[in-house]
Amino acid sequence: MSTEPEKWILMATARSPTNIAVIKYWGKRDETLILPINDSISITLDPDHLSATTTVAVSPSFESDRMWLNGKEIALTGGRYQNCLREIRNRAGEVEDQEKGIRIRKEDWGRLHVHVASYNNFPTAAGLASSAAGFACLVYSLAKLMNAKEELGELSSIARQGSGSACRSLYGGFVKWKMGSDANGSDSIAVQLASDTHWKDLVVIVAVVSSRQKETSSTSGMRESVDTSTLLEHRAKVVVPSRIHQMEEAIKNHDFASFAQLTCADSNQFHAVCLDTRPPIFYMNDTSHRIINLVERWNQHEGTPQVAYTFDAGPNAVLIAPNRKVATLLLQRLLFYFPPPPENDLTSYILGDRSILHEAGVQSPKDVETLVPPPEAKDKVPNKRYAGDVSYFICTKSGKGPMLLTDEDQALISSETGIPKIVT
Numbered sequence: 001m002s003t004e005p006e007k008w009i010l011m012a013t014a015r016s017p018t019n020i021a022v023i024k025y026w027g028k029r030d031e032t033l034i035l036p037i038n039d040s041i042s043i044t045l046d047p048d049h050l051s052a053t054t055t056v057a058v059s060p061s062f063e064s065d066r067m068w069l070n071g072k073e074i075a076l077t078g079g080r081y082q083n084c085l086r087e088i089r090n091r092a093g094e095v096e097d098q099e100k101g102i103r104i105r106k107e108d109w110g111r112l113h114v115h116v117a118s119y120n121n122f123p124t125a126a127g128l129a130s131s132a133a134g135f136a137c138l139v140y141s142l143a144k145l146m147n148a149k150e151e152l153g154e155l156s157s158i159a160r161q162g163s164g165s166a167c168r169s170l171y172g173g174f175v176k177w178k179m180g181s182d183a184n185g186s187d188s189i190a191v192q193l194a195s196d197t198h199w200k201d202l203v204v205i206v207a208v209v210s211s212r213q214k215e216t217s218s219t220s221g222m223r224e225s226v227d228t229s230t231l232l233e234h235r236a237k238v239v240v241p242s243r244i245h246q247m248e249e250a251i252k253n254h255d256f257a258s259f260a261q262l263t264c265a266d267s268n269q270f271h272a273v274c275l276d277t278r279p280p281i282f283y284m285n286d287t288s289h290r291i292i293n294l295v296e297r298w299n300q301h302e303g304t305p306q307v308a309y310t311f312d313a314g315p316n317a318v319l320i321a322p323n324r325k326v327a328t329l330l331l332q333r334l335l336f337y338f339p340p341p342p343e344n345d346l347t348s349y350i351l352g353d354r355s356i357l358h359e360a361g362v363q364s365p366k367d368v369e370t371l372v373p374p375p376e377a378k379d380k381v382p383n384k385r386y387a388g389d390v391s392y393f394i395c396t397k398s399g400k401g402p403m404l405l406t407d408e409d410q411a412l413i414s415s416e417t418g419i420p421k422i423v424t
């Protein structure tokens with residue numbers, strides 16, 4: 001290590017996206033290594049709207065590893081954080097910054113401590129895969145800081161040990177997590193099926209039904225399912241392998257009808273497994289069910305899938321439309337059934353890519369009031385509207401994988417103090 005005054009701080013900042021599974025991961029065969037019982041496939045979401053930003057810093061003056069999440073210090077003692085830190089440290093390389101007079105040798109990393117600050121631009125632990133973006137970002141930024149020259153596949157297998165779904169956030173576009181077969185997990189990695197530009201027309205609308213923290217975490221929920229659900233066994237052995245194959249074909253061929261049918265069926269089966277668990281787990285609520293009905297009625301009326309829906313371990317809906325035109329029709333329907341509460345304006349109700357609002361002809365709450373029921377609802381009574389049942393919508397799309405942020409202004413840690421710039 002450099003013999004310069006032990007004051008220096010070296011940092012790296014990265015941003016990583018979340019992902020939404022269209023063929024779900026649910027169930028582990030190894031709890032410590034986080035090895036799944038089936039393959040899964042996801043879409044990486046645009047980091048502009050749903051991502052984690054993480055700064056990692058190292059300095060000889062740091063006395064212990066510390067982490068702040070959304071401005072609040074959290075313990076890094078958990079096994080998952082420790083496993084990620086250990087695996088990255090094992091792969092750390094030599095780092096030299098001649099300008100700052102810093103030289104860190106491979107073997108120095110074992111005794112140097114890190115400070116980590118991370119911020120999610122969306123609700124944490126609300127079923128929006130914050131752990132996926134968070135662990136992917138932690139591993140990616142540490143790998144950059146420590147000059148661990150690993151392939152993304154190798155980094156994905158480290159992120160997997162933080163949270164299974166995190167391994168899929170190392171790539172943009174469409175990603176498959178191969179369950180692998182090695183007992184040590186070396187082949188349980190993510191691979192990119194297609195980049196974010198492959199199926200550019202897709203539009204994703206997330207309905208945030210509740211941003212409160214959920215009662216049953218994915219980790220304990222899937223453990224209980226593995227222990228008690230016979231449906232899960234059948235799903236992992238029989239249903240998923242064939243769906244994975246069909247989903248890969250649908251993505252390759254831009255076959256939206258097949259993509260939508262598989263996505264909805266897999267979400268429904270995952271929630272059926274939750275019901276088949278003892279005691280049963282309920283992640284969706286009445287609003288989630290209303291959104292499913294809205295889409296199913298519309299798809300049936302048109303005779304071909306217009307929109308796909310999928311729900312993770314929470315009540316929030318992720319809706320996928322094949323293009324902006326259909327996304328506009330979807331948004332009109334969503335705003336008809338779930339208008340903003342009276343005191344809410346549209347700026348805080350529709351987040352992300354708000355340009356779709358313009359196309360939907362909805363500029364103000366008044367325009368929402370005048371929306372008419374969709375044609376498929378004509379003879380269905382009652383046409384009740386549920387103001388306030390959705391907290392907000394996020395309009396987004398498929399996006400790129402992790403990226404390094406080189407502008408120091410984007411760092412979350414002060415290069416002077418080594419502590420987050422904002423602490424709450």
Ligand SMILES: Nc1ncnc2c1ncn2[C@@H]1O[C@H](COP(=O)(O)OP(=O)(O)OP(=O)(O)O)[C@@H](O)[C@H]1O
Pocket residue numbers: 052053069118119120123124125126127128129130131132133134135138165217218219312313314
């Ligand atoms: N930016 C982050 N950096 C590091 N860890 C994070 C970050 N964000 C979340 N986490 C970790 O993930 C945990 C939340 O994971 P949890 O699985 O409960 O929720 P979720 O990921 O939002 O939902 P789900 O995985 O069910 O979609 C947090 O308590 C924290 O430990």
Ligand SMILES: C[C@@](O)(CCOP(=O)(O)OP(=O)(O)O)CC(=O)O
Pocket residue numbers: 020021023024025026034040131162163164165166218219220311312313
């Ligand atoms: C329903 C899911 O979102 C479950 C995600 O589970 P996690 O990856 O959060 O679980 P752990 O590996 O225990 O951290 C489906 C999916 O993302 O594939």
